[in-house]
Amino acid sequence: MCDLNNNNTWDTDKVSLIGVGIGSGGSGALDAMLNGASVPWVLDPSENVWDEFLGPNAPRRQIVLLDQNLEKRFQQQYSGALNNTQINELVNIIEQLIDEASILLGDMNADSILNVLDVIILVNMALGTAEIDLNGDMNNDGGINILDVVILANIILSD
Numbered sequence: 001m002c003d004l005n006n007n008n009t010w011d012t013d014k015v016s017l018i019g020v021g022i023g024s025g026g027s028g029a030l031d032a033m034l035n036g037a038s039v040p041w042v043l044d045p046s047e048n049v050w051d052e053f054l055g056p057n058a059p060r061r062q063i064v065l066l067d068q069n070l071e072k073r074f075q076q077q078y079s080g081a082l083n084n085t086q087i088n089e090l091v092n093i094i095e096q097l098i099d100e101a102s103i104l105l106g107d108m109n110a111d112s113i114l115n116v117l118d119v120i121i122l123v124n125m126a127l128g129t130a131e132i133d134l135n136g137d138m139n140n141d142g143g144i145n146i147l148d149v150v151i152l153a154n155i156i157l158s159d
């Protein structure tokens with residue numbers, strides 16, 4: 001369970017929670033969303049950050065969630081303190097992003113171990129005899145081929 005008031009309870013390498021506010025909807029308004037509690041988010045009221053996350057003319061205080069690739073995955077405007085339903089929604093999305101980021105690259109059978117079974121599955125994908133799963137895209141070029149098999153095999157052999 002994530003505690004929104006304690007960023008030590010989730011892995012901030014895998015998901016980032018950012019509150020953004022400008023003008024009179026700045027830090028005071030953001031703090032008020034969690035009733036003045038010490039919040040884990042970064043507050044930056046600069047126009048650059050505002051435009052980057054929210055776009056021009058956006059409402060003045062919002063929460064944005066970024067995944068491990070710093071891609072925006074969630075954005076919501078709140079008018080006041082978050083209620084339990086809104087907090088639960090945020091917690092669920094944070095946990096989903098952490099789970100997503102926790103999948104081991106190349107672990108094709110999802111048993112949390114890299115071994116020859118994963119290589120076999122990846123070979124079949126490279127040969128076109130198994131459905132493509134981009135968790136086997138070891139070189140992150142958007143496809144599965146023999147290069148990915150070689151990289152995975154080398155990782156396993158070097159263990």
Ligand SMILES: [Ca+2]
Nearest residue numbers: 107109111113
């Ligand atoms: Ca495996």
Ligand SMILES: [Ca+2]
Nearest residue numbers: 137139141143
């Ligand atoms: Ca690849």
